[in-house]
Amino acid sequence: MKEHLYLIATIIAIFALTLTGAILSPTFDEQQTYLQLFFLLGSLLFIFSMLVIFASIGFKSFSLFLALFISIVMVVFGIEGALLISVLTYFTWGFIFAIEILLFDHGVESAKRWFIERYNFESFKKEYYVFYPMIGLLYILLEVIPHLLYKDKLIGFNPSKVMGEIEKFLK
Numbered sequence: 735m736k737e738h739l740y741l742i743a744t745i746i747a748i749f750a751l752t753l754t755g756a757i758l759s760p761t762f763d764e765q766q767t768y769l770q771l772f773f774l775l776g777s778l779l780f781i782f783s784m785l786v787i788f789a790s791i792g793f794k795s796f797s798l799f800l801a802l803f804i805s806i807v808m809v810v811f812g813i814e815g816a817l818l819i820s821v822l823t824y825f826t827w828g829f830i831f832a833i834e835i836l837l838f839d840h841g842v843e844s845a846k847r848w849f850i851e852r853y854n855f856e857s858f859k860k861e862y863y864v865f866y867p868m869i870g871l872l873y874i875l876l877e878v879i880p881h882l883l884y885k886d887k888l889i890g891f892n893p894s895k896v897m898g899e900i901e902k903f904l905k
Contacts, residue, residue, distance in 0.1 A: 828868030
């Protein structure tokens with residue numbers, strides 16, 4: 735835990751020094767150079783943090799490609815493009831994960847094989863908590879809205895029950 739604090743303190747010190755250099759520079763050119771450095775370091779920090787976030791939630795093989803892709807998008811489209819790519823990646827993988835959860839809950843064999851091939855219980859648990867909002871959103875879109883519009887039978891969904899079943903299934 736101490737290493738994380740040192741890393742955070744170092745990052746804050748680097749940003750503070752470059753911002754101080756921008757503020758205290760006597761000429762406009764020096765201020766502009768320091769501000770460009772400040773934004774470049776911020777962009778690199780964003781790319782690295784996306785790499786760490788996606789690697790920690792289970793995209794280990796995909797995270798390096800994603801970091802490279804976010805870097806390219808950031809160069810071409812700026813930080814807005816990189817944020818858009820990050821959000822779209824979350825939604826895409828979240829919908830895939832949520833669909834598999836709902837299929838598993840209904841006893842589909844391909845969903846069971848999908849979880850066996852990709853997860854142990856600890857990695858599943860991380861992604862389950864990360865994509866929990868997506869599971870609820872997909873349940874609302876696929877079950878609740880059709881029930882309200884067409885008066886279809888509403889199939890119940892209990893996330894904690896599914897978590898218990900998958901825990902038994904993966905252990």
